Amino acid sequence: MIEKNYQPADIEERMSRLWEDAGAFKAGRAERREATPFTIVIPPPNVTGSLHMGHALNNTLQDILCRFERMRGRDVLWQPGTDHAGIATQMVVERQLMERQQPGRRDLGRAKFLERVWQWKAESGGIIVNQLKRLGASCDWSRERFTMDEGLSRAVAKVFVELHRQGLIYKDKRLVNWDPKLLTAISDLEVQQIEVKGSLWYLRYPIEGRTFSPDDPKSFIVVATTRPETMLGDTAVAVHPDDDRYRDLVGKHVILPLVGRRIPIVADEYSDPEKGSGAVKVTPAHDFNDFEVGRRHNLPQISVLDKEACLALAGNEDYLRGLPEGSAELAAELNGLDRLAARKKIVARMEDFGFLERIEPNTHMVPHGDRSGVVIEPYLTDQWYVDAKTLAQPAMAAVRSGTTTIVPKNWEKTYFDWMENIQPWCVSRQLWWGHQIPAWYGPDGKVFVAETEEEAVSHALGYYVEQEVITPAQGREMALDRNKRSGFITRDEDVLDTWFSSALWPFSTLGWPDDTPEVKRYYPTNVLVTGFDIIFFWVARMMMMGLHFMKEAPFSTVYIHALVRDEKGAKMSKSKGNVIDPLHLIDEYGADALRFTLAAMAAQGRDIKLATSRVEGYRNFATKLWNACRFAEMNACAAPSDFDPIKTTQTLNRWIAHETARATREVTEAIETYRFNDAAGAIYRFVWNVYCDWYLELAKPVLMGEEGAAKTETRTTVAWARDEILKLLHPFMPFITEELWAVTAKREGLLVLAPWPRRTTELTAEQMALIAAASSPIEPVPALALPLNESADFSDPAAEAEIGWVVDLVTAIRSVRAEMNIAPATLTALVLSGASAETKERAPRWVDVIKRMARLSDISFADQAPEGSVQLLVRGEVASLPLKGVIDLSAERTRLDKELAKADGDIKRVDAKLANEKFVANAPEEVVEEEKEKREAASARKAKILEALERLKSVAS
């Protein structure tokens, strides 16, 4: 028995359990061993995360694909898991420690702190997974992975070591994006350029050998800067080689104000005569451009800031080298100041001495750390880099050749643009939570990279024994005892960028580097579903790593979906407070409604502005379905498993079979081509506007009529179509459909594993034999080569025409009744005048239904419309409602006049077209033919309307 009311919450919980108990989502189910696999790896959410709208969309779409392919008989593996999210997780735990007023990270020390993080993960790391389950995600949860699992960590180590051996990972000292709050390097991608209102300071640098005077422009050169505090690290001033203003100064020196350092004026094309003063200060240790300029001119790199972006001058040999006496005092005074405080002080000091020419307001882009939000400092350090440029080549080629397709295609350009300009990828992070870099250092700084500590240590000790740094005996001792070798051989403290392990996700989750059956069977995956915001972070890097280590691209399709925004189009963010929590929507409207909304709005290439009213609307859709199923139940509708709709005899049933086939085709093709919104639209229209609005209504008289063949067949067909609907809708609304599937009939299995509706067609004996011989009964059989469009086999033009006539007639009568303000309780008669033989034959079959739906008392035939009646045109014939006395004749005249005007308008427009010789000459024949038909129909309509008006006149007079 179907409950009277649809209650999503209760259903969702029960269905989830049902699926889990049945192991429905498990990959490699015994009966599907022979089936073609279908694999998707989930974009692993952060363990720290909770489900947001982006996740909801992303996973809904993946789930639609997985459930669809599962029903199509494939062996589906939807590989779930979570990401350790280095910085984010470390921050969460640190914050928690602070809130609880417990010892902080540094107090705990590395080992203790990591213990705490693992403990946190065990307690709170499962939240997002449970939320995904609530959404209905049909992942194989038994295979859940975590990027820091033992197996995945081995994959990370192996990849690092191999890339290192191949020279594709190396250590380098260069400028990095340094986050002075988190005290770690970050990659280019983790830097956000934010527009900041600041100032441009114009500074006067005195020229060596000339007496400085603010009033004598010859005595100095002006440089403009947005970061005056970095002047302490200046090692040159650069001007453009073709800039006449400064030509004679090139080769001369300036004396750096306050500091007293003598630095050269160099000619370099980097300097832009249009910008600032045309002369630019060069600080190689604190600016990416200046770093390059410095390299070109062999300039020293003077770092004047420390890790926390405070001035580090005292004892800074690079800084103090060759400076006059007085400048050490300045150094002492400024030492330790934060960069902003230092800026103020230096500007003030410059002003005091007349070195500040002017200050201009200036708005410019300033790099910020996307996690910490603080201004990033270019900082000179040793870091590990991946040679992304080399790895990018095959990754680009795979997309160019079509091995991997990006859908929608326009994202390919973005992918290529980035890949072509790719920079070395800085992969080391000065954090604790993550994969510690498998590199060990000897006393002389020599690096030993190996997958395990044992290996690295034995390597290193062997090397130092050979170099006679230690004796073989010492070597043996150190090999056995970690304490003995500590201080001699130390491991790199840093961990790897989180995205390093994510890049391996499509194969590390399958067991690589071990040679597992899963790797063989499920790699490469079929499709990756993700948002465009991580194309660079993740997609590109998976392509690189997958191709390099597996020799095959990790997925054949990348489907890029939209971003979910709020109703006004703004990005949802906690700080803006415009976040819609998907869990709240699930609580209120059900997961099915949320999923359907997201699918319906997931049109390609457009962001989704989510309005909750849409969710409500689709919840109502679920209710509609619920009640339609109740109706079927109340009427004892049931279908035997071998029911064949092609064998139906009743026009109405043949019609719905035809419509079902069409819906099947539409939904199937739309999902196959990732047009989720079209798929959702097709099933929505079919359920509501075809099945409920017409089929069930038209079936009512039969179902309520006498027992007999017609009634039996209709009952069966109602149930059959319902079942097809449940199947077609299941990928979108899994919970309600599974529940209804279970409740409406005794079934052998769960809907989640039921076969997808066939694109039904009448098969030849030969084809049937092929199917019988196929390995899996639900697998597509290639040898069949069935045409995609199989609706023709199911189409019954006669049924279509007949039901179409009924629909049109009922609609027309309803419309005119509403217009004439006829109360629903008033039953009117219908007279079909001048009816064709066809109509005369049809009408009796539909008397009950038409009477019921159009609220008629009786239907009769006549040669002419009765006097004083309302006359309707239905498919070229006149249907009239004799309403003499009931209706206002002048109102009816007005109505007919309006219709006449419309018909005239149509005729005019078509005539104009047909009169245009060029149109007739150039337009395709069928378009011209169409117009001619339109013309004919319109003029026939006009004639009938004129007749009707004539008759009305005779009544009135």
Added chain:
RNA sequence: GGGCACGUAGCUCAGCGGGAGAGCACUACCUUGACAUGGUAGGGGUCACAGGUUCGAUCCCUGUCGUGCCCACCA
């Protein structure tokens, strides 16, 4: 500075070379035996603007205006 989208009904969005659709909202009527989370009927759009291509443009092209996003080392 470069790139990519987008501007269609009051709102949120589909669509697309042959006179435009959905959901919500709105109006009127309906407690009809699946459903008021419903039914029936209806109102509402020079498809941002201006040119061009075409027999024909909401749809293709160019430009303008507006909005959003991504990328970029320019003091």
